[in-house]
Amino acid sequence: MAATGIAVALVEDDDKFRLALCNVVSAAEGLRLLGAAATLVEGRALLARESPDVLLVDLELPDGSGLALIEEARRQHPECDAMVVTVFGDERNVFRALEAGATGYLLKDMAGPELADHIRRLHAGGSPISPVIARQLLQRFQPIAPVPASGVPALSAREQAVLELISKGFTFDEIARLQEVSSHTVSTYVKRIYAKLQVRSKTEAVYEATKLGLLRT
Amino acid sequence: MALVARCWWAAALALAGLAEAPAAAAQAVRIETVELLVVPASGEFEVPAADAAWSPVALPEIVRHEPGGGPVWRWYRIRSDASFEGPVGLYVPRLVGGIDGLRYFAGGQRLQTSRGGYGMSWWNRPEFVQIPRAPRERSIEVLMAVRLDTRLGMGLAPVWVGPSEEAATLYARAEYARVILPQTIALALLMVGALAAAYWLARPREVAYLLFALATVTWFVRTLHFWVDEPVVGEAWHVWLHVNALTWLMALVYAYAFRLLARRFGWVEVTLLVLVVVVAVLTLPDAFGHPFVVSTIAYALQSAIAVGVTVLITLGALQRRDPDVAVLAASLWLNLALGVHDLLLKEMLIDIERVYLLPYGGVAIFAAFLYSAQRRFLAAIEGIERSNVELEARVHERSEQLQAAFARLRGLERERAQAEERQRLLREMHDGLGSSLMSSLALVEQGRMDIASVSQVLRECVDDLKLTMDSMEPIEGDLATLLATLRYRLGRRLEGAGLALRWEVGDLPALPWLDAAAALQVLRILQEALANVVKHAQATSITVSTVLEDGRVKVCVDDDGRGLPAASAAGAGGRGLRNMRRRAEEIGAQLAIEPRQPGTRVALLLPREREPRVTASPDRAAGD
Numbered sequence: 001m002a003a004t005g006i007a008v009a010l011v012e013d014d015d016k017f018r019l020a021l022c023n024v025v026s027a028a029e030g031l032r033l034l035g036a037a038a039t040l041v042e043g044r045a046l047l048a049r050e051s052p053d054v055l056l057v058d059l060e061l062p063d064g065s066g067l068a069l070i071e072e073a074r075r076q077h078p079e080c081d082a083m084v085v086t087v088f089g090d091e092r093n094v095f096r097a098l099e100a101g102a103t104g105y106l107l108k109d110m111a112g113p114e115l116a117d118h119i120r121r122l123h124a125g126g127s128p129i130s131p132v133i134a135r136q137l138l139q140r141f142q143p144i145a146p147v148p149a150s151g152v153p154a155l156s157a158r159e160q161a162v163l164e165l166i167s168k169g170f171t172f173d174e175i176a177r178l179q180e181v182s183s184h185t186v187s188t189y190v191k192r193i194y195a196k197l198q199v200r201s202k203t204e205a206v207y208e209a210t211k212l213g214l215l216r217t
Numbered sequence: 218m219a220l221v222a223r224c225w226w227a228a229a230l231a232l233a234g235l236a237e238a239p240a241a242a243a244q245a246v247r248i249e250t251v252e253l254l255v256v257p258a259s260g261e262f263e264v265p266a267a268d269a270a271w272s273p274v275a276l277p278e279i280v281r282h283e284p285g286g287g288p289v290w291r292w293y294r295i296r297s298d299a300s301f302e303g304p305v306g307l308y309v310p311r312l313v314g315g316i317d318g319l320r321y322f323a324g325g326q327r328l329q330t331s332r333g334g335y336g337m338s339w340w341n342r343p344e345f346v347q348i349p350r351a352p353r354e355r356s357i358e359v360l361m362a363v364r365l366d367t368r369l370g371m372g373l374a375p376v377w378v379g380p381s382e383e384a385a386t387l388y389a390r391a392e393y394a395r396v397i398l399p400q401t402i403a404l405a406l407l408m409v410g411a412l413a414a415a416y417w418l419a420r421p422r423e424v425a426y427l428l429f430a431l432a433t434v435t436w437f438v439r440t441l442h443f444w445v446d447e448p449v450v451g452e453a454w455h456v457w458l459h460v461n462a463l464t465w466l467m468a469l470v471y472a473y474a475f476r477l478l479a480r481r482f483g484w485v486e487v488t489l490l491v492l493v494v495v496v497a498v499l500t501l502p503d504a505f506g507h508p509f510v511v512s513t514i515a516y517a518l519q520s521a522i523a524v525g526v527t528v529l530i531t532l533g534a535l536q537r538r539d540p541d542v543a544v545l546a547a548s549l550w551l552n553l554a555l556g557v558h559d560l561l562l563k564e565m566l567i568d569i570e571r572v573y574l575l576p577y578g579g580v581a582i583f584a585a586f587l588y589s590a591q592r593r594f595l596a597a598i599e600g601i602e603r604s605n606v607e608l609e610a611r612v613h614e615r616s617e618q619l620q621a622a623f624a625r626l627r628g629l630e631r632e633r634a635q636a637e638e639r640q641r642l643l644r645e646m647h648d649g650l651g652s653s654l655m656s657s658l659a660l661v662e663q664g665r666m667d668i669a670s671v672s673q674v675l676r677e678c679v680d681d682l683k684l685t686m687d688s689m690e691p692i693e694g695d696l697a698t699l700l701a702t703l704r705y706r707l708g709r710r711l712e713g714a715g716l717a718l719r720w721e722v723g724d725l726p727a728l729p730w731l732d733a734a735a736a737l738q739v740l741r742i743l744q745e746a747l748a749n750v751v752k753h754a755q756a757t758s759i760t761v762s763t764v765l766e767d768g769r770v771k772v773c774v775d776d777d778g779r780g781l782p783a784a785s786a787a788g789a790g791g792r793g794l795r796n797m798r799r800r801a802e803e804i805g806a807q808l809a810i811e812p813r814q815p816g817t818r819v820a821l822l823l824p825r826e827r828e829p830r831v832t833a834s835p836d837r838a839a840g841d
Contacts, residue, residue: 088683091690109679131701132690168722169701171708 006123009034009052011043011069012085013061017108021056021085021115028116040064047076054119055082056106059093067100074101074198081122091132099201103127103194126172126187127194134166137193141200153196153203162189244301245308245379245387249276251293258288258364264322265292265360276375279565280314286367288317293361297378300355306384307359308377309344310391311569315369315509321346322360340563341395341442341573345388347381369509372569396443399576403440406433406579409586416590425476429586432469436579438462443576453502460512463556464496464519470549470582471526477542477589478533485526492522516560523553541589548581641734642685648796649681649741677748680706684744688737694727696770696823699736700761703743711759714751721762725770730805730827738800739772739821742808745797746774746819754778756816770823777816 008025010033012018018036025033034050037043040063047055047069055073057066070082083104084097094105104122106115118128129137141155155163158179165175176183252271265271271294280291295307312319321328328346348359357378365371377387410433417426439462441449448455468489475482496515498504505511527549534542555574561567657674660666666674687702700722711718731739743761750756756778764771794810797819801808807822 088686130705131698132687132692134701135692135695135698167695167701168697169704169720170722171720174720 005030005032006119007032007034007050007053008056008119009036009046009050009054010056010085011037011040011046011061011066012056012058013038014058017085020112024112024115025119027112028119030120031116038062040066040069043069044072047072051077052080054123055080056085056119057082057097057102058085059097067097070097070100070102083119083122091130091136094133095136098133098194098197101198103191121187124184125191126184127191129166129190131167131169134163137197138163138167140197153199155193155196159189159193159196162186163193166190245377245383246297246299247375247377248295248297249375250274251276251295251376253278254292254294256290256292258290262290262362264325264362276373277311277569278373279569280365280367280371282315282370283367288364288366290318291363291365291371293363293373295357295359295361295376295378297357298355299357299378301357301378301380304381305348305350305357305378306381306388307346307348308379308384308387308391309346309361309374310377310387311343311372311374312363313340313563313565313569314371315366315507316363316371317366318362318364320362322362323348323358328359343388343391343395345385348378366507369507370565372565374570395572395576399440399579400443402577402579402583403437403443406583407437409583410434410436412590413586423476425473428469428473428476432466432473432582435462435466435469436582439466440576440579453508456508456512457497457500457502460500460508460515461493461497464493464515467519467523467526468493471530474530474542474545474549477545478530478537478539480533482529485529488522489526492518513560513564516556516563520553520557520560523549523556527553541585541592544588545582545585548578548585551581552578637734641737645681645685645737645741649685650678653678653681676710680710680744684740685737688740689733692731692736694729694731696725696728696731696739696772697722697763699731699739700743700763700772703740704761707744707747711747711751716751716756717758719758719760719762721760723763725763725765726825728770728823728825730824735804738804739806739823742797742800742806742821743772743774745793749793749819750774750776750778750817754780754817766822768825770825772821772823774819775813775816777813780812780815781810781817 008031010018010021010025012021015038018038022033022036025031034052035046037046038061040061043057043061043066052073055069055077057069057073059066061069066084070084073080073082081104082097082102083106084094084102085108086094086097086105087108094102097105104118104127106118106128110118122128138160141160161179162175165178170178172183172186175186179186250273253274254265254269254271256265271292274293307321326349328348346359348357350357359378363371363373377384379387410430413426413433414430417423417430420426438458441462442455442459450458471489472486475486496518500508500511500515502508527546530542530549531546533539534546552575555578558567558571559573559575562569562571562573653674657666657671661671683706684703687699687706690702692698692702704718704720708718747759750759754776756776758777760773760775762773762775764773798808801821805824805827809818809820809822811818811820
């Protein structure tokens with residue numbers, strides 16, 4: 001079969017939900033299922049074997065945290081968009097996943113078509129974001145020192161403005177009109193911010209580790 | 218340097234209670250045998266003839282008093298055959314007693330002497346006489362005329378004859394030991410007294426220091442004769458002062474010791490006062506006898522009482538195991554012993570060549586006071602250090618107690634908050650989800666509800682649930698994000714219902730009181746407002762806007778529908794409106810429903826600040 005459409009791999013330990021996801025992906029136009037895993041070990045094997053465009057990961061796997069898989073996907077397949085699968089109201093874990101390199105998230109209670117749409121949009125370069133996460137991002141990127149440490153990415157003025165509007169409840173379309181850009185551009189801003197978050201988190205982790213003497217520079 | 222060395226040597230001798238040793242003046246000769254001629258003083262004064270009835274007499278000579286005797290001139294002929302080179306001097310270490318005139322003659326000429334002053338000051342002072350000699354003359358002969366009141370008696374210690382320098386040195390040493398050293402001691406004691414006075418001025422309640430300061434002053438008065446050659450207030454009163462100063466000194470030092478013991482000895486103090494008065498009266502000039510006699514009685518009285526009081530103080534010191542008082546008691550015993558020694562010396566009952574020792578006793582009292590002051594000082598410093606440590610420990614203990622109390626309070630607060638949260642969630646479940654599900658279930662069971670309605674109810678239930686969970690996001694009072702969350706959850710539903718949503722949320726100040734509970738109330742009120750629009754208003758668009766008004770944040774939900782019936786706007790309203798008002802009231806907000814043309818405005822006015830919330834009463838939760 002010709003490899004057309006967005007290649008999706010998923011790692012989810014809940015059998016019912018995994019099956020539902022598989023069905024949605026298989027049935028959705030423009031998506032194709034590369035494989036599904038139920039554990040961290042299987043997920044690693046899957047990542048080693050296949051090279052997905054989109055990876056869906058549940059964070060709580062029986063043999064470890066899905067965060068490890070997200071990081072691994074970023075390393076092995078830089079083009080792969082990792083998406084964390086989460087229950088509603090779990091913003092803290094979502095944020096951790098974003099820090100680990102996820103570029104989006106989807107909620108387990110999303111309806112099938114909505115879910116497929118979500119995956120397509122992510123692959124197209126857009127990322128979902130909630131006002132609460134936008135607010136957390138703003139706080140996260142708040143400069144602590146007047147002069148930011150070199151190598152630590154900061155938000156551009158435009159990105160800052162976008163996040164502020166998102167946190168106030170404006171939709172991508174409204175923001176696009178206010179900022180005089182296309183709706184798609186706003187969506188890519190978000191993805192870029194996620195990427196910066198990941199770099200920033202990693203830089204800070206290295207910085208912290210150096211400070212603690214865990215790493216030698 | 219030489220002078221200083223000499224002084225120290227003399228001081229050492231004096232303090233050892235020794236008579237001046239002749240070792241340093243090998244060439245000077247100690248004369249122990251002289252010739253004596255006694256002439257009544259009634260006749261004309263003239264130098265007796267060389268061949269008069271001189272009789273040999275051994276020195277020291279003690280002449281006891283003779284009651285009823287008259288004044289006499291006692292002539293002493295002092296001779297030495299030792300051959301001295303150069304000028305020669307006579308050193309008279311001690312001449313004491315009822316003497317009121319003294320003259321020296323050599324070769325028929327009256328000689329100048331070192332002695333100035335008045336008769337009563339002679340008891341302690343040595344004397345030096347320069348003896349003129351004919352150039353070739355080898356032997357020395359000096360006549361010494363002593364006018365004696367025979368009722369009083371006198372004593373003459375062996376005299377020294379030698380080269381002028383030698384004799385003068387002996388004299389100077391004695392002068393230093395007997396006069397200058399006691400002066401120095403009195404002065405030093407006065408300085409310590411000044412220190413004590415300074416203490417007392419700083420702490421007037423500590424009378425002991427005042428007593429000690431006064432004692433040093435009386436000590437100075439007592440030793441005034443070391444300082445002055447001429448009586449200050451007339452000879453008679455000068456002597457009176459000298460004798461009485463000792464009584465005052467005793468009274469003051471004992472009073473000081475009592476304070477140090479922190480005890481009062483009423484009758485002892487009265488006795489001391491009586492002693493002061495008795496001695497004062499007894500020694501009044503020309504009242505009860507010659508000062509030389511009455512002073513002896515006074516000293517004897519003082520000594521007797523001093524023994525008693527010192528015993529008392531010693532017992533007190535032993536009883537209290539107080540080193541301060543013990544040292545003071547020791548110094549008192551020492552001074553008492555010195556005083557008795559001096560009394561015996563005054564009465565010529567012991568070797569009259571000895572030195573009066575009481576003037577040195579001041580050193581012991583001086584030391585006792587300094588010891589006590591130094592111990593007090595150290596105790597104060599240690600006390601401060603100890604109290605610092607104790608204070609630190611107490612502060613530590615107290616802060617631990619406080620921390621424990623805070624921890625308990627926090628625990629209670631947490632429990633209260635948890636209970637409140639549980640209550641809140643239960644009420645939410647009961648009012649929202651619970652009632653919706655229960656009523657829908659009843660309808661479904663009766664077969665009176667179609668799939669679409671069931672789906673609608675379930676969807677609303679999920680929205681309810683989501684909003685409840687949203688309210689728990691930590692947003693730090695950020696109302697804009699709270700409203701954003703509401704839109705994030707419900708926006709699509711509104712659009713699905715064919716309503717255009719206009720979002721006009723601007724920058725808002727943080728509302729510190731907007732905790733999870735309050736956030737849920739805000740969400741519920743607005744959810745209800747939106748639901749009302751969807752269900753009843755037949756509107757085409759909804760505008761959610763925020764504005765700052767009179768220091769309050771106003772959140773408006775405007776629709777362009779058909780408007781509410783007048784009764785609802787006035788406040789009676791249906792159950793939904795009542796609930797909204799109750800919720801608004803609970804968070805200190807106001808709900809206003811205003812008609813628009815067309816449509817309705819639901820405005821929620823939120824305060825910037827809020828008084829701490831009163832815990833919701835449990836019966837309220839079960840209320841509706």
